[in-house]
Amino acid sequence: MKAKEIRAEDLNAQKWIREKVKELQKKVGDGLAINALSGGVDSSVVTALGHRALGDRLKTCFIDNGIMRQGEPQRVAVLFKQIGVTVEIVQAKKAFFNALKGITDPEEKREAITQTFYKNVFGDIVRKSGAQYLLQGTILTDVDETVAGIKRQHNVFEQLGIDPQKAFGYKILEPLIQFRKDGVRKLGQALGLPEESFNRPPFPGPALAARVIGEVTPAKIAMVRKATTITEKLLATSGAFQYLAILHEDRVTGMKQGKRVFGNQIEIRCWDSLDARTGTPTRLPFETLEKLAGAIVSAIPEVVSVTYNITAKPPSTIEAI
């Protein structure tokens, strides 16, 4: 059954949090809950909510899958330390890159990451922890897009009719399931999260693997990670809903030191959107676009070409894969 939507403008955040805290305490009881923090808005908000409800009876892990943004594990650990939450960083790069080897199909990539995350890396942690509950930051937009067949989100087993207890050995709690992004941000604010953690651009579950067209390798992740750092820095004040850099598999002709090279291409997307369901490309000033392109070709020698996406969603989507 699909959860009933709570619109951001109808949300009394403090009241909702009080009720949800009680509900989570009642559900988990004397048990142990566990969650994986990705550093994104949804997982940050659900972590803060979970710790308010369960304190030390919620164990929070950050899985370093090797496909995160620059400095992300450290950033997240420091940020949550400030609000009294200890985050355990788990090194798992090899497992993810091994699982991604040779895979080019976007769905198969997502599936490889999901399976590695749940069954392999996080599954092991959960089983060893003795936790009975898994706390997840699933939101309503994830459910909509999965049901509509647009994108297979990695955290919506129940909506797909998969029994998570049978498939993975634990019970899933999804307290944010009635909200869209704007509602989640409002909750983050009410939970006292620092501005940067609840007001940052959305980032996909499969992380930088969703920003590489074709096979994901450590070298390609290194390239798209640099482009992502530059893009997020230069567009931080753009006011846009989301901005991202994508590494293409196609290669194009370029010139370096007066010689022909066959180099890589980075695509920038920057969206005006309220809730990610529809969107239009942000009308960035050309000075900004040129600065972006210049910084990217300077920082990443393999890249000779940078494009800006000019298509509305639909028929485009926020992410490329």
Next chain:
Amino acid sequence: MKAKEIRAEDLNAQKWIREKVKELQKKVGDGLAINALSGGVDSSVVTALGHRALGDRLKTCFIDNGIMRQGEPQRVAVLFKQIGVTVEIVQAKKAFFNALKGITDPEEKREAITQTFYKNVFGDIVRKSGAQYLLQGTILTDVDETVAGIKRQHNVFEQLGIDPQKAFGYKILEPLIQFRKDGVRKLGQALGLPEESFNRPPFPGPALAARVIGEVTPAKIAMVRKATTITEKLLATSGAFQYLAILHEDRVTGMKQGKRVFGNQIEIRCWDSLDARTGTPTRLPFETLEKLAGAIVSAIPEVVSVTYNITAKPPSTIEAI
């Protein structure tokens, strides 16, 4: 030996044409010359110049290689008929698509087109015609880029140290070899060519095959041809040096009728440039960019995403491949 540059601003077009006409008449004498008209600026100007010098002793063919723009053969034939030049249209689609089958490397594509054009299709025509001279629209920028190793132009055998008489059986005349684009346009005007033939954006030798990343097939050419028609129509009044649409091989996620699809991407490039040696992306209004993207995704159902290139040349190049 590299030809001495004549700069557009130093060119007395009528005087130069008178002298070149005499020179061509002297060289060809009672012989027969032949040329292949592509419809581009350079080949149009060299055709007009050649006919002024040689009249019926210059035979002009248009090879329909299947990778031309929409309606191009008809457009060119009608245009030249107006200035008294009969253009023979030669059907050769099959030969070119067969030669391009399975080839993804840009250099190999160019080579396949060159070899099919010279040795196979045009070579046959030349040999049957009995012509001893081949008239070509090679300009100085082609030579520069070939010598610099940026791009292997298909019409600069001599500069590469290949003897065209030995390799292909005829002697090449290249009367425009001292000019860059602006000089060629000035000559076109002086030769009385209609505005549209000498003042149109440059188009590459390998035609739409240079606008398809990866293998060239009739279906891909049909897609990029539609995108090219739209791009050239909407940017005709942009004042830009050149504008083009590129079909990527990479596929990206999109939404059609509320369902996820894995569709194609078109990249638009629009250049401010004087002579193609360097360039910057034209700062097109976002209204135009959005109109372009909307028209392309409407006209080509397979396309779900359109980008605009924002990189300067160098390190980018005018064309992608």
